[in-house]
Amino acid sequence: MSEKYIARSSAVASRVLDGEIVIMSALDSTLFSLSEVATMIWQSADGLTPLSEIVQQRICAEFNVTPDTAYQDAEAFVEDLARHGILRVSSRPIPENGSGNRADS
Amino acid sequence: MSTGISVSALGARPATAVRGVSIEIGGIPILLRSDDADFCRMLERRYAGFVNPNATPACEFEIDLQEPAEPSDEDAHVSRDGKTWFFRRGDFRAEWDMETRRGRVRQTPNPYSIDTVLRIVHSLVLAEEDGFLLHAASAVRSGQAYLFSGVSGAGKTTISRLAPSGVAVLTDEVSYVRKRPCGYRAYGTPFAGELARVGENLSAPFGAVFFLEKGPVNRIEPISDAVAVRALLRNTLFFSHDEQLVRRVFDSACEFVSRVATARLIFKPDVSVWRLIG
Numbered sequence: 001m002s003e004k005y006i007a008r009s010s011a012v013a014s015r016v017l018d019g020e021i022v023i024m025s026a027l028d029s030t031l032f033s034l035s036e037v038a039t040m041i042w043q044s045a046d047g048l049t050p051l052s053e054i055v056q057q058r059i060c061a062e063f064n065v066t067p068d069t070a071y072q073d074a075e076a077f078v079e080d081l082a083r084h085g086i087l088r089v090s091s092r093p094i095p096e097n098g099s100g101n102r103a104d105s
Numbered sequence: 106m107s108t109g110i111s112v113s114a115l116g117a118r119p120a121t122a123v124r125g126v127s128i129e130i131g132g133i134p135i136l137l138r139s140d141d142a143d144f145c146r147m148l149e150r151r152y153a154g155f156v157n158p159n160a161t162p163a164c165e166f167e168i169d170l171q172e173p174a175e176p177s178d179e180d181a182h183v184s185r186d187g188k189t190w191f192f193r194r195g196d197f198r199a200e201w202d203m204e205t206r207r208g209r210v211r212q213t214p215n216p217y218s219i220d221t222v223l224r225i226v227h228s229l230v231l232a233e234e235d236g237f238l239l240h241a242a243s244a245v246r247s248g249q250a251y252l253f254s255g256v257s258g259a260g261k262t263t264i265s266r267l268a269p270s271g272v273a274v275l276t277d278e279v280s281y282v283r284k285r286p287c288g289y290r291a292y293g294t295p296f297a298g299e300l301a302r303v304g305e306n307l308s309a310p311f312g313a314v315f316f317l318e319k320g321p322v323n324r325i326e327p328i329s330d331a332v333a334v335r336a337l338l339r340n341t342l343f344f345s346h347d348e349q350l351v352r353r354v355f356d357s358a359c360e361f362v363s364r365v366a367t368a369r370l371i372f373k374p375d376v377s378v379w380r381l382i383g
Contacts, residue, residue: 011348013355017362020331024338024355026348031335 007047047094134160249312
């Protein structure tokens with residue numbers, strides 16, 4: 001399994017309000033609602049922590065779910081957000097300023 | 106990108122007097138210059154109550170009228186290149202320089218093109234000062250403004266039509282939210298919906314914002330700030346997907362919700378709903 005790194009796109013406006021996250025794509029003003037698990041992944045998307053580690057340390061630690069199932073769900077989620085242009089996914093760490101390694105999507 | 110018309114040409118105005126109509130919405134006067142007397146009269150009629158010939162214009166537009174053509178039902182396209190905004194639709198092309206606050210519109214002599222241009226310009230001017238335009242009805246009761254937002258069919262026109270005496274309807278279609286030093290205020294607009302009536306030209310501080318839903322009984326339900334922000338943004342007029350602008354309006358919506366009371370208003374379409382308001 002190749003490792004995945006995820007980072008929030010710079011073309012996004014987001015705010016946590018009363019523990020709920022509101023995300024808007026600055027590209028087309030689409031609004032996104034995230035579940036509790038998805039919010040956890042979104043908030044951990046620092047470009048440096050591998051997705052497998054986010055799943056293991058945050059999702060599996062918090063919810064009663066097997067690592068394989070959690071990872072598959074997380075992978076599908078990040079790919080979906082990447083398709084909407086609000087999350088970047090790469091096989092290499094993504095530096096904060098976006099320079100260096102180019103994200104795959 | 107160019108629309109083929111030049112904003113800089115505005116500086117070279119002929120010495121003969123050019124007719125114009127100054128339309129003041131939300132306390133922001135926009136001077137529309139045209140040498141066509143019939144067109145100016147049409148503007149004065151359409152925006153009656155919002156014409157202020159004595160106002161110092163915040164923005165000016167030179168209007169070039171073209172031969173009549175079929176009205177366009179496509180969405181307006183709005184983009185920015187540096188400090189210049191470009192607006193276009195089948196029935197008009199315009200550009201507006203944010204720095205000089207001057208622009209030019211080339212359109213057919215119909216009232217709909219300039220109406221759209223005004224909505225776009227006001228949305229851009231408001232965004233600069235943390236305000237916005239919203240698909241919503243709004244009304245003033247006892248000195249407080251109440252805003253009723255919702256998708257098409259949610260009841261904006263219905264609630265406006267049911268407004269009892271003593272309630273001034275600001276609009277049944279496009280609400281005007283402006284941040285002032287003393288807080289947020291709602292302003293009347295001439296942008297009419299199904300009610301086909303221009304709003305009252307007055308303003309008031311916000312009492313509350315309601316997100317409309319039709320139901321069997323009237324009731325007000327609390328909602329979280331996140332739900333309110335999403336509902337607000339869903340009904341905000343975004344003419345452009347300019348990244349900077351979208352971010353700014355997003356932040357404005359978050360701040361607005363943190364300062365103004367918001368709730369869901371479930372209502373049955375009769376006058377009794379107004380007992381819950383104000």
